């Protein structure tokens with residue numbers, strides 16, 4: 001049994017709750033004051049029909065330029081005898097509608113296009129780039145004036161067009177943020193666990209960009225009010241619509257007769273726009289300090305799977321063995337094969353992966369790799385850094401980088417060819433038939449969400465179970481994976497648990513769906529020595545319990561000895577030797593294998609236990 005993990009990486013005594021954003025916002029006096037002012041102004045605008053003594057356009061000859069407080073005219077009368085207070089109240093509504101339409105359109109158009117352009121490949125991005133570059137060439141406010149005949153002077157249409165003109169700024173913010181987030185390991189993790197692009201965009205990507213988007217929207221609301229007022233000041237649009245611009249123009253013309261007519265609308269407009277800008281700043285301070293983002297290290301690493309719990313059987317079990325096994329490959333260079341009796345779960349044939357060089361030619365980083373893995377068998381893929389282990393694993397998961405080219409070969413999982421499958425076809429396999437455990441557990445959890453939410457998300461996606469069932473299942477699995485207080489870990493954010501606990505969490509997520517094949521890519525490298533041993537014990541126990549095949553990618557022979565039945569040694573993109581563990585350890589045939597085995601004497605971490613297969617009686621299963 002693995003040991004239980006009780007040590008949190010940071011302050012174990014700290015409560016595992018995080019102060020919600022809105023509460024932190026309310027602790028900022030600047031946010032509270034500006035929010036209160038804006039709410040008060042908006043409420044005054046909404047109550048305009050009740051509070052206003054007169055219609056905003058009702059003119060009274062006797063009230064022309066009336067002073068403040070005269071005959072129930074709280075702020076006096078304007079140059080045509082209209083009630084300035086009533087007009088101010090209705091102008092607030094005009095400003096609010098302008099802000100909603102302008103910022104709303106920019107938000108919807110810019111965020112949607114930014115998500116698509118940032119997340120999807122080159123073609124989608126090329127189209128969105130072209131479109132928004134085109135919009136940016138439009139001459140802004142001048143266009144709004146030119147389009148006056150089209151909008152009929154209705155400021156709502158004008159603001160709609162202005163929103164489109166603002167959208168490139170929003171698009172660029174979102175696109176840049178998404179480009180940064182889409183390569184995060186936790187996004188890869190969500191992809192590998194089988195989540196659809198829409199789910200990944202909606203949950204992991206949108207949550208990462210929401211802070212800057214909200215801030216930008218606050219500034220855009222201010223800009224919309226400013227532009228609407230400016231146009232009205234210039235006389236563009238209906239003069240019947242009460243607005244700050246029209247009132248300021250009227251007050252400006254009357255400045256020397258009754259200066260307060262200019263003062264009131266200027267003051268309210270100034271307070272609104274200043275409040276929006278200051279609120280935007282407060283939001284930025286709160287939101288940008290709120291989300292701890294892990295630094296992505298170790299380029300090219302792929303993520304895991306908080307996927308789905310599963311019933312004890314998987315529906316496609318009958319297809320296992322559709323491919324006949326290879327001949328026994330003990331000691332055969334170039335081909336890692338299963339035994340005769342064992343049907344092949346994974347069969348990789350002549351796999352070659354290449355990357356384009358700056359000159360345009362393709363350089364192969366994986367060449368003619370042959371591997372066969374039976375159901376329930378553990379194969380260690382060993383080799384020094386850069387030998388092509390991860391590329392082979394990524395090709396099997398279907399998560400090679402876009403620039404990678406599979407130049408030839410075949411990967412059959414459970415009898416089904418994976419090379420050439422579209423992402424939509426691969427997605428149902430990931431997290432269910434095939435799962436993954438990464439090297440860097442912490443980077444594979446989205447820091448914005450609690451651990452439990454991420455586990456349940458994968459479970460529900462894979463097995464279509466209720467949130468309650470998914471939670472119950474995951475709590476049980478967390479306990480099985482050695483987490484001492486599953487409920488507490490479930491309710492923690494990733495930064496509140498240790499690396500070892502994070503790896504246990506990811507293992508629990510990976511095995512929840514009882515996958516037939518688990519790919520573990522250096523699963524213990526990022527952990528300290530004692531935790532490494534416990535995690536290996538856990539993997540070994542789970543493999544036996546669930547009868548999973550395990551493809552263990554590592555550079556460490558000690559780790560292979562702990563878990564694996566067979567071994568394949570990779571060097572410079574090729575498999576140079578394969579065989580059952582005991583044979584390769586005792587009689588390595590290839591000079592490179594001998595060199596690696598000699599080198600483990602210098603490893604910092606050497607397991608002293610007997611090889612797993614040796615302990616079980618020596619041979620392969």
Ligand SMILES: Nc1ncnc2c1ncn2[C@@H]1O[C@H](COP(=O)(O)OP(=O)(O)OP(=O)(O)O)[C@@H](O)[C@H]1O
Nearest residue numbers: 300355365383384385386387388389390391392401
């Ligand atoms: N995006 C890429 N573009 C070009 N070459 C790449 C890319 N990703 C990986 N490679 C190359 O592919 C080769 C194999 O890389 P791979 O990550 O599979 O090695 P590895 O054996 O898993 O090593 P490590 O244990 O360090 O991850 C390396 O030479 C690497 O430089």
